[in-house]
Amino acid sequence: MRSLRLGRLELRRFTRSRLTRAALAGVVMLPLLYAGLYLWSFWDPQGNLANIPVALVVEDRPATVDGKTVDAGRELAEELRDREILGWHTVDARHAADGVNDGSFYLSLTIPADFSARLASPSGDGTPTPAELGVRVDTGRSYIMGTISDAVFAEVKDAASRTALKDYWDNVFVSFGELHDATAKAADGADELHDGTAEAGRGASTLNSGLGQAKDGTHQLAVGLGSADTATGKLAAGADELTRGLGQAEDGSRELGRGLAKLTSGAKQVADGNAQAYDQVHAQVPKLNKVADQVIPVLEENGTRLRSLAEAVEHGADLVADGAGALPGGVSQGAGQARQQAQQLQNWLDGNPDADPRLRSIADRLAQSTEGVTAGLEAASGGGGDAAARLQRDARRIAEIAGRTAEIAPTAGQRLGQARDKINELDEGLGKLADGSAKVEAGLGDAAAAGGKLTSGLGRLGDGSVQLTSGLSRLGGGLVKLSDGAARVDSGVGRLHEGAGELTTGIGRLTDGSAELSDKLGDGARQIPDYGRGERADRSDMMSEPVKLAGQVLNEVPNYGTGFAPFFVPLALWVGAMVSYMVLRPVNPRLLAGTAAAWRIAVAGWLPGLVLGAAQVGVLLAVIRFGLGMEAAHWAGVAGILLLTAAAFLAVVQAVNALLGPPGRVVVLALLMLQLTSSAGTYPIETSPGFFQAISPWLPMSWVVSALRRLISGGDLTVAWQACGVLALTVAVGLSLTGYAVHRGRTWSMRRLHPELAL
Numbered sequence: 001m002r003s004l005r006l007g008r009l010e011l012r013r014f015t016r017s018r019l020t021r022a023a024l025a026g027v028v029m030l031p032l033l034y035a036g037l038y039l040w041s042f043w044d045p046q047g048n049l050a051n052i053p054v055a056l057v058v059e060d061r062p063a064t065v066d067g068k069t070v071d072a073g074r075e076l077a078e079e080l081r082d083r084e085i086l087g088w089h090t091v092d093a094r095h096a097a098d099g100v101n102d103g104s105f106y107l108s109l110t111i112p113a114d115f116s117a118r119l120a121s122p123s124g125d126g127t128p129t130p131a132e133l134g135v136r137v138d139t140g141r142s143y144i145m146g147t148i149s150d151a152v153f154a155e156v157k158d159a160a161s162r163t164a165l166k167d168y169w170d171n172v173f174v175s176f177g178e179l180h181d182a183t184a185k186a187a188d189g190a191d192e193l194h195d196g197t198a199e200a201g202r203g204a205s206t207l208n209s210g211l212g213q214a215k216d217g218t219h220q221l222a223v224g225l226g227s228a229d230t231a232t233g234k235l236a237a238g239a240d241e242l243t244r245g246l247g248q249a250e251d252g253s254r255e256l257g258r259g260l261a262k263l264t265s266g267a268k269q270v271a272d273g274n275a276q277a278y279d280q281v282h283a284q285v286p287k288l289n290k291v292a293d294q295v296i297p298v299l300e301e302n303g304t305r306l307r308s309l310a311e312a313v314e315h316g317a318d319l320v321a322d323g324a325g326a327l328p329g330g331v332s333q334g335a336g337q338a339r340q341q342a343q344q345l346q347n348w349l350d351g352n353p354d355a356d357p358r359l360r361s362i363a364d365r366l367a368q369s370t371e372g373v374t375a376g377l378e379a380a381s382g383g384g385g386d387a388a389a390r391l392q393r394d395a396r397r398i399a400e401i402a403g404r405t406a407e408i409a410p411t412a413g414q415r416l417g418q419a420r421d422k423i424n425e426l427d428e429g430l431g432k433l434a435d436g437s438a439k440v441e442a443g444l445g446d447a448a449a450a451g452g453k454l455t456s457g458l459g460r461l462g463d464g465s466v467q468l469t470s471g472l473s474r475l476g477g478g479l480v481k482l483s484d485g486a487a488r489v490d491s492g493v494g495r496l497h498e499g500a501g502e503l504t505t506g507i508g509r510l511t512d513g514s515a516e517l518s519d520k521l522g523d524g525a526r527q528i529p530d531y532g533r534g535e536r537a538d539r540s541d542m543m544s545e546p547v548k549l550a551g552q553v554l555n556e557v558p559n560y561g562t563g564f565a566p567f568f569v570p571l572a573l574w575v576g577a578m579v580s581y582m583v584l585r586p587v588n589p590r591l592l593a594g595t596a597a598a599w600r601i602a603v604a605g606w607l608p609g610l611v612l613g614a615a616q617v618g619v620l621l622a623v624i625r626f627g628l629g630m631e632a633a634h635w636a637g638v639a640g641i642l643l644l645t646a647a648a649f650l651a652v653v654q655a656v657n658a659l660l661g662p663p664g665r666v667v668v669l670a671l672l673m674l675q676l677t678s679s680a681g682t683y684p685i686e687t688s689p690g691f692f693q694a695i696s697p698w699l700p701m702s703w704v705v706s707a708l709r710r711l712i713s714g715g716d717l718t719v720a721w722q723a724c725g726v727l728a729l730t731v732a733v734g735l736s737l738t739g740y741a742v743h744r745g746r747t748w749s750m751r752r753l754h755p756e757l758a759l
Contacts, residue, residue: 008607023583024583024612026579027576027579027580027582027583027612027616028576028612028615028616028619029616029619030572030575030576030579030616031572031573031575031576031616031619031620032572032616032619032620032623034568034571034572034575034576036572036620036623036624036627036628040561040628044559044560044561045560046559046560047559049085049086049087049148049152050084050085050086050087051087052086052087052106052148053087053089053099053104053105053106054086054087054088054089054105054106054107054108054109055088055089055091055095055096055099055100055105055107055108055109056077056080056081056088056089056090056091056096056108056109056111057090057091057092057093057096057108057109057110057111057134058073058074058077058090058111059073059093059110059111059112059113059115060072060073060074060111060112060113060114060115060116061073061113061114061116061117062074062116063116063117063119063120065120070116070117070119070120071116072115072116072119072120072131073111073115073116076111076115076156077090077111080109080156085152086152089105093110096108096110096136097136100136100137100138101138103138106137106138106149107135107136107137107138107149108134108135108136108137109133109134109135109153109156110133110134110135110136111133111134112131112132112133112134114131115131115132115133118130118131118132119131133153133156133157135149135153137149177529177530177531177536179528180525180528180529180530181530183521183524183525183528184522184525184530186521186525187518187521187522187524187525190514190517190518190521191518191522193514193517193518194511194514194515194517194518197507197510197511197514198511200507200510200511201504201507201508201510201511204500204503204504204507205504207500207503207504208497208500208501208503208504211493211496211497211500212497214493214496214497215490215493215494215497218486218489218490218493219490221486221489221490222483222486222487222490225479225482225483225486226483228479229476229479229480229483232472232475232476232479233476235472236469236472236473236476239465239468239469239472240469242465242468243462243465243466243469246458246461246462246465247462249458250455250458250459250462253451253454253455253458254455256451256454257448257451257452257455260444260447260448260451261448263444264441264444264445264447264448267437267440267441267444268441270437270440270441271434271437271438271440271441274430274433274434274437275434275437275438277430277434278427278430278431278433278434281423281426281427281430282427282430282431285423285424285427288420288423289420289424292416292417292419292420295413295416296413296414296416296417296420297413298352298413299359299409299412299413299416300413300414301413303409303410303411303412303413304409304410306359306405306406306409306410306412307405307406307407307409307410308406309341309344309345310402310403310405310406310409311402311403311406312341312402313338313341313342313345313366313370313398313399313401313402313405314398314399314400314402314403314405314406315399316337316338316341316398316399317338317369317395317396317397317398317399317400317401317402318395318396318399319395336374338370338374338398339367339370339371339374341370342363342366342367342369342370342371343367343370345363345366345367346363346364346366346367349363358408358412359405359408359409359412362401362404362405365401366398366401366402366405369394369395369397369398369401370398372394554715555633555710555713555714555715556713557713558631561628561630562630562631562712562713564681564682565624565630565708565712566681566704566705566706566707566708566709566712567679567681567682567705568681569620569624569642569708570642570645570649570679570701570704570705570708571672571675571676571681571701572616572620573613573616573617573620573642573645573646573649574649574653574672574675574701575672576612576613576616576646576649577609577613577646577649577650577652577653577668578653578665578668578669578672580609580612580613580650580653581609581650581653581654581657582665584605584608584609584612585605586605586653586654586655586657586658586738586741587601587602587605587658587738587741587742587745588601588604588605591604592742592745592746598739598740598742598743599735599739601738601739601742602654602658602735602736602738602739602741602742603735605654605658605738606647606650606651606654606734606735606738609650609653609654610646610647610650613643613646613647613649613650614643614646616646617639617642617643617646620642621635621638621639621642630712631712632711632712633711633712633713633714634711634712634714634717637711637717637720638708638711638712640724641704641707641708641711641720641723641724641727642708644724644727644728644731645700645704645727647727647731648700648727648728648730648731648734649700650734651730651731651732651733651734651735651738652668652671652700652730652733652734653668654734654735654738655733655734655735655736655737655738655741656668656671656737658737658738658741658742658745659737659738659740659741659744671699674695674699675699675700675701675702676701677692678692678693678695678696678699678702679696679699679701679702679704679705680696680702680705680706681705685702700723700726700727700730703719703722703723703726703727704723704727706719706723707719707720707722707723707724
């Protein structure tokens with residue numbers, strides 16, 4: 001606690017005036033200026049390369065290869081401008097040269113006129129020539145510009161080379177594909193040729209077989225034509241006979257026509273008569289049916305009564321006949337009664353006008369007979385035997401008539417009904433007969449017309465038969481000529497049959513050859529690679545860049561500033577420690593003159609510096625994080641290691657100043673130089689000479705740089721813990737040396753009183 005109080009007193013000394021307070025602020029801000037300005041200026045120089053003006057000269061002219069235009073120069077220029085790696089200015093060659101000379105451009109890139117032609121030369125005739133790019137760079141103006149241009153144009157060269165190789169290999173693979181397709185098409189064509197020849201072989205075989213059958217057919221034709229000639233002669237004779245027969249048939253047909261005309265006339269008369277008979281009968285049938293409908297019920301109802309009357313008349317007539325000879329006294333009375341009964345019958349019939357006419361006729365004759373009998377009896381009674389004889393005959397006749405009337409009367413109604421039915425059937429039959437007669441008449445008319453046509457047809461048939469006879473005669477002559485031609489055709493078909501056999505054999509050999517050709521072309525097509533668009537692009541990429549670097553970045557550093565922060569920040573803290581002890585006293589002289597322990601005096605001199613160092617670390621971290629935007633994997637670790645670094649550096653600077661006094665500032669500066677060169681802040685320590693590799697582990701900045709790299713970018717933190725140990729040990733050593741300096745400072749000597757060098 002006493003050390004803290006003593007340290008606070010040392011700091012309070014600087015708060016007495018404005019100048020001392022400004023000095024403390026300057027001490028705190030100095031590391032920030034050193035590290036912040038460095039990091040700010042070098043934060044991302046690679047990202048600002050697009051601000052460097054460079055000239056681009058495009059003199060390339062497009063080339064044409066296999067109908068395809070190659071404009072590689074224009075495409076390369078567009079690619080460079082699109083990437084914006086440098087500040088490209090497209091100018092001509094003269095302005096580019098002047099710009100490089102006068103410093104307007106750092107460098108110039110020229111794409112020559114034959115750039116596309118040379119890139120396309122592998123696809124054309126002649127010897128391929130590599131393409132060239134012209135670069136002019138003034139390294140005297142900026143050495144680093146040469147390094148940058150080398151890296152940039154190496155990438156441009158590789159990109160152009162990859163593009164050229166890719167196009168070349170793409171053409172090669174396209175050629176493979178085209179060759180494969182052409183060979184495959186040739187194999188398909190050979191296969192189709194094989195199929196065609198096989199089919200042609202089958203056709204030739206069929207042709208040969210057909211020609212053999214044709215040969216047989218032509219032979220049979222020749223023989224048949226001879227037989228046809230003979231048959232044609234017979235046909236001509238038959239046709240002549242047919243002509244004569246047709247003439248006779250035509251005459252008969254005419255006679256038939258005349259007979260049909262007569263028959264038609266007779267049939268017309270019959271039909272007319274039948275129609276009239278039908279009309280008359282049909283007109284009376286309704287009346288007859290009406291009368292029958294009225295009479296039949298009466299007869300059926302009074303048949304028995306009529307029979308009784310007829311039997312009575314018959315009995316009376318018999319009595320008259322039997323008594324006519326003797327003329328009994330009662331004969332005249334009986335005749336009178338018979339006449340009355342006959343008269344009653346007649347009256348009854350008169351009262352029934354629809355009675356059977358036959359019955360009416362019988363009743364009339366009966367009345368006349370009775371009248372005659374009565375008159376005879378009256379004459380006989382007045383005069384002679386002849387009259388009795390006539391009376392007797394008349395009486396017999398009346399008896400017979402009455403007997404038949406008695407027989408008919410009971411069944412008269414039934415018979416009259418049957419007669420009505422018969423008359424109806426007769427009417428129907430007459431109707432059918434009339435229709436049939438009309439049809440017969442019409443049919444005979446049609447037959448007469450057909451007979452006319454038959455006659456005309458027979459006439460034309462006769463004419464045709466005459467022509468047939470003439471044609472058959474000409475056919476006979478033609479068949480003779482055709483027979484001669486058939487013989488020649490038979491001979492020709494025989495020769496064709498022989499040729500078809502030879503053709504079949506030849507096509508068979510052609511089929512075997514085309515099959516072998518198809519197989520060979522198919523094998524060749526399978527051996528030639530066929531690449532699709534995607535596979536061709538993959539193979540072109542592989543052949544244009546056969547070896548690729550599968551890079552894997554661990555603990556990636558995003559920019560230049562982040563990469564150099566582990567180096568510049570501890571450097572700034574060392575400078576801060578140096579400046580701190582330029583304004584602070586490493587050892588308080590008043591305490592040195594007192595009796596305080598040496599370690600307390602050393603700590604009391606170190607604590608004010610530690611306060612300033614912590615302030616420097618806080619300001620520095622705030623600006624780096626929020627001003628420059630740096631990201632760190634372990635911000636707490638970064639803050640801790642920087643505080644420990646400030647403590648260690650302050651302890652070392654304090655000890656050197658306490659031991660050596662003002663000349664110690666030179667030693668502190670020398671230690672700074674040693675640590676800058678051996679801390680591996682820029683290049684790996686292995687690239688430095690052995691001296692620096694040897695002192696690197698013994699200096700604290702080397703550990704701080706390694707620890708900050710892990711804490712900012714990530715990775716194994718072992719080195720961070722090791723750095724903490726080294727820094728803690730450095731703090732202890734520094735304070736111990738300061739304590740030693742305090743102990744030695746309490747002893748005055750001539751050298752101390754009169755130093756050889758004072759700064």
